[in-house]
Amino acid sequence: MIASAWMLRIAGSGMVLMMACGGSHKPAAEGPPPSTEETEPAEDPSQILIPPEKLDAIEATFTRHVSEVSRCFPKAVEAGELQATDKGYVTVGLTVTESGAPENVRAVEATLDSQVLKDCVTAEVSSWEFTTLPKPLDYSHTYVFERL
Numbered sequence: 514m515i516a517s518a519w520m521l522r523i524a525g526s527g528m529v530l531m532m533a534c535g536g537s538h539k540p541a542a543e544g545p546p547p548s549t550e551e552t553e554p555a556e557d558p559s560q561i562l563i564p565p566e567k568l569d570a571i572e573a574t575f576t577r578h579v580s581e582v583s584r585c586f587p588k589a590v591e592a593g594e595l596q597a598t599d600k601g602y603v604t605v606g607l608t609v610t611e612s613g614a615p616e617n618v619r620a621v622e623a624t625l626d627s628q629v630l631k632d633c634v635t636a637e638v639s640s641w642e643f644t645t646l647p648k649p650l651d652y653s654h655t656y657v658f659e660r661l
Contacts, residue, residue, distance in 0.1 A: 570644040585633035594627035601625035
């Protein structure tokens with residue numbers, strides 16, 4: 514019973530809509546004819562997804578430079594800020610721009626208390642070139658450091 518009343522209401526609404534669409538025709542206003550081209554709505558940058566292969570390329574950049582970053586640990590030991598037997602990690606945060614440039618590179622977390630180590634790692638990452646992206650991407654990567 515409820516379903517038929519609902520259907521009747523929908524059917525009635527359809528009749529009203531059909532009658533409303535059949536109104537009189539107004540003469541066209543002077544000026545250029547309306548465009549028949551379909552325009553795409555502007556894309557919301559927050560809705561653009563980064564393709565998985567681009568994320569893989571960013572991670573591959575970090576992996577490719579492991580040997581350079583690993584040289585930062587002995588520098589911290591030589592500076593007297595760490596012992597050769599220390600172990601821990603440094604997590605680097607950055608924004609990869611659309612052109613692939615690293616921006617705002619910083620140590621976001623570290624278990625090794627060495628400014629020399631953090632400065633060295635961030636300087637290394639700042640000098641790299643990443644893959645191009647459809648929009649800027651905030652990213653982080655953790656490097657683990659163990660004894661020499």
